[in-house]
Amino acid sequence: MNKSALHPLCGFTIIRTLIAIKNLDIVQPLSSGFTIIELLVVMVITSLLFGVGITNFNEYNRRQTVAQAAETIKNNLRLAQSKAQSGEKDCSVGVCDGDGNGKCLTTSKTLNGWNVDLPSKTVYGVCQDKTFGSSSFSLPAGITLTAAPATTVIFFPLSSAATATTICVSKYTYFYKLSVTALGEIKDGGFVANITDCQN
Template structure:
């Protein structure tokens, strides 16, 4: 007699258990992949939003919108765009808003744009607020921003020069495979390491500061740029360049100043008419008024270090001159900041 054997109850239970285990593993793997994707996509969105804030600051895009209140968007001088971060109530989010200077006071202005991170994704640790400054303020503060969730972490770095990028991975030594033999004569694994990228060399001497010359005394309007080796000008009653009037013009110089020794550096601005000086983001000199005047201030700096520097100047009428001097620690007098210490980029 021929007959077909069926599955026993135990065999069916074993098969069903195996199927459940396999499907459970597939679901777990899919969920892990989905979690990683959410963190990666959140980081991509964050980087795009940071670059948008940076670009708006660099082109001095003032806030605008549909609010009927005329003071809501009032922005005499754009300082930059501020980004703040939050993990309030277990939800990660960040907000962007313009910062303006009105009558000498810096204040947030315009609409607040807020973005919420995906569920379960938080800042770790919670970053400090960061501001992408306009050219009138100079370099932005640097920091790293990390988001994490579901055992996945992504980090983006914001440098003082405004670069927004992921940090490069650290090179890990990779040993050559061993034969597994032991004892005398056994092959020994020789460790090798991934070659380290050669850093971009820092110029050994400066080229000066980048000057943007405006045909108004308010740092707006038509502008012309050039690199000035030093800030040591006496134009008298004349014009600094073609396209700029003899009176009622302004200049903004930006770049970096490189120190030689550590200590207290005394910076002096001598001009007719007004000027403002920032070093390393600190407003050292603020003499924004007509007349022939000299103003000095001191700041503590490290040795052999580049610091962002911004000098603003305006000429209203009559004679025009502007000079930037410093007194280096250990020296006896003030001198014009030399070209060798000034970098336009």
């Protein structure tokens, strides 16, 4: 009797417990954190964004390397141009010749001009057969210079005239165009698409 009387009570208790557990599952989520799939998605997106950022940063640095090299060349062209326009020369004995104290005379050698030798990256003046005032400049490693028709740009004295040439500064897949006209104008063509555009 006692046994059979306990059965309904036990069954009711079990059912009530199951309902309570079920209700608990409905009200409270199984986990308050992220699922593995959500974490993987976040990681993939983060990796993609990081990769794109690194690539863009590297490309920016490469482009800047070429631009800085072009700026260095342009500055040295302007330096030679300025010295030529002012007629600057070394009147020391054995160079352009002068009075023995470095002062130029009417008999001093004629200033031919100031040169920028692109292959050797040097700037120097020329008095007939003598060179003077040589200075050099450096470019970032791996920079390629091509110049045509002349690889040495000459700025003639006391005028704006110069040897006309086109200079291409390149590295990686970037090409930067500079040019000097026969009138001595230094033109900055900026970045161009390829070597052909750079040389034209």
